[in-house]
Amino acid sequence: MSGSGDGTVGKALGVLDQVAGFGRPVRFSELLEQSDLPKATLYRLLQTLTNQGMVAYDPERGVYSPGMRLVRLAHAAWAQSSLAEVARPYLDRLSREAGETVHLAQLDGGHVLYVDKRNAADPVEMYSQSGKVGPAYCTGVGKAMLAHLPADDLTRVLKQQSFHRFTPATLPDEAALRAELAEIREHGYGFDREEHEPGIICVAVPILSGRGRCLGALSVTGTTTRTNLAELERLVPRIKAAAQAIAEEAQHWRFPDRPVEAEEER
Missing domain, CATH: 1.10.10.10 (Winged helix-like DNA-binding domain superfamily/Winged helix DNA-binding domain)
Structure with missing residues (x-):
């Protein structure tokens, strides 16, 4: 500390x-x-x-x-560094279409920062709240972002994970997580299978810039009492469309991709 x-x-x-x-x-x-x-x-x-x-x-x-x-300072940082402002209308639309809780998140070091949230029409109590920080290795948005980090960054961030077993479904170690991250990269989306909270499941999609840089992640979350992973998976095309729209607007506004040469000159 x-x-x-x-x-x-x-x-x-x-x-x-x-x-x-x-x-x-x-x-x-x-x-x-x-x-x-x-x-x-x-x-x-x-x-x-x-x-x-x-x-x-x-x-x-x-x-x-x-x-x-x-x-x-927090308000200024939120406005200048957060996806929340550009993502707002897309979260609203996705929330109406999905009927479940929608999360927008970004990586904060080795953790997930919940940047914005839309509750379901019939909301349920869950850990995530805007401004709250959660683990990356056992949340859908966290794994979606980890899967698209450059190799060196991923290695560094994985060293910061605790691999605490929140539920019996929590991935136990780095090897298991890396195997799942490979699947997420292949399919373009991932799940939370009650890994952080019992009864809470989600499907998550990364928000990627045109050069593949991970800007954040978007998820639709529900409970096992009223939905299942197959139902959530059907929403993937809508979530991907929202993620792409957020990425395109964010790049033109606040998160422009810089050529490698420009980065090297800094």
């Missing part, structure tokens, strides 16, 4: 992550209990973050929470 390898900045960002990670205002004692930083260092970093507006402190309640400056 401390980010000691990146010096003071890394430590401060670690504290910021910790404050945000509680999902509620948090006391200093709670932060200290979970921190590997000395008490004086943690307090000093919290003071700096508070002075910079990245963290807010409520003296009456004695609690810390994310500051308004962080909120402004």
Whole structure:
């Protein structure tokens, strides 16, 4: 958590992550209990973050929470780096056509960031929410994105997977995951077979640029009580059409493909 390898900045960002990670205002004692930083260092970093507006402190309640400056930066990052804005109309249409929950996700390091979500007409409780981070190795959107990473990037990201067995269907190790990723690359879509949550299944498609760069993934999710993988698989052509439309619009707007030569000159 401390980010000691990146010096003071890394430590401060670690504290910021910790404050945000509680999902509620948090006391200093709670932060200290979970921190590997000395008490004086943690307090000093919290003071700096508070002075910079990245963290807010409520003296009456004695609690810390994310500051308004962080909120402004988050909104700017969301607008400039997220697929959510360009994808919105396509998610709306796919949600109406599928009648099930639709997810839009992007990779955040070795994890899945749920960027946007459309609930089914009859919504069900599930882990995924916009802005929430989940595992990549046992979710449909995660596997769809992993399958289309360059080899070196995939190797790096796989080292970050925990392979915790959430359910009996969770893939147990890297070898099993790599075998499934090969199938996903071949077919252009993948499944979540109750691998993260019991009773929750999905079919997922990568969002790929014209050069094959993975921008994100799109999925339709349902429950085993009202659908099955074969029914979800029938939606693949519609999901692929939505993914392609999102990719085309995103490339022209925010995620243009650069020639290799241009990347090398940077």
